[in-house]
Amino acid sequence: MTPEQVDLVQSSFNAMGPRASHLVATFYEELFERAPDLRDKFPESMQEQRTKLLQTLTYAVNGLKYPAVIIPVVEKLGVHHRAYQVDAQQYAAVGSALLLAITKTRGDALTAAEREAWQACYDLLSQVMQGAAKTH
Numbered sequence: 001m002t003p004e005q006v007d008l009v010q011s012s013f014n015a016m017g018p019r020a021s022h023l024v025a026t027f028y029e030e031l032f033e034r035a036p037d038l039r040d041k042f043p044e045s046m047q048e049q050r051t052k053l054l055q056t057l058t059y060a061v062n063g064l065k066y067p068a069v070i071i072p073v074v075e076k077l078g079v080h081h082r083a084y085q086v087d088a089q090q091y092a093a094v095g096s097a098l099l100l101a102i103t104k105t106r107g108d109a110l111t112a113a114e115r116e117a118w119q120a121c122y123d124l125l126s127q128v129m130q131g132a133a134k135t136h
Contacts, residue, residue: 001124005117006064012114013061016105023105024050024057030097038093041084060125071128078129091130095122 001009016023028046032039042049056077063070102118103110 001064001117001120003065005120008111008114008117009064009121010061012102012106012110012118013057015109016102019105020054021050023101024053026104027053027097027101030100031094034097035090035093038090061121064121074125074128075132078132081129082133086133088130091126095119095126098122 028042028050060070060074063073099115099118099122103115106114
């Protein structure tokens with residue numbers, strides 16, 4: 001990711017702050033619509049899971065300027081997801097759901113550059129997670 005993309009992800013994420021609960025709820029709605037087989041991998045009550053996702057997103061977005069700090073955490077997350085047998089197709093579904101949830105949450109305020117920055121962000125983080133799952 002470029003420094004400009006990092007800034008775009010961080011500023012657009014901060015702008016979504018008041019609608020954070022909408023973002024994570026929309027994410028899971030979109031994910032389960034695209035990949036209904038994933039629903040069984042989650043608890044029946046999603047409240048705690050939504051909180052965890054928001055915490056993880058906040059940590060990752062805030063840490064984008066400090067890759068040496070967040071990369072080991074993202075790698076551990078990838079290893080953790082290996083236990084759930086998450087595959088490349090599921091990572092793709094997560095990425096699509098996340099970008100759609102961001103688009104719906106930001107609405108007309110989301111620029112093409114922000115969308116590209118979020119795609120680059122997800123690509124980077126998911127590659128790190130998948131790489132760690134393969135090597136650990």
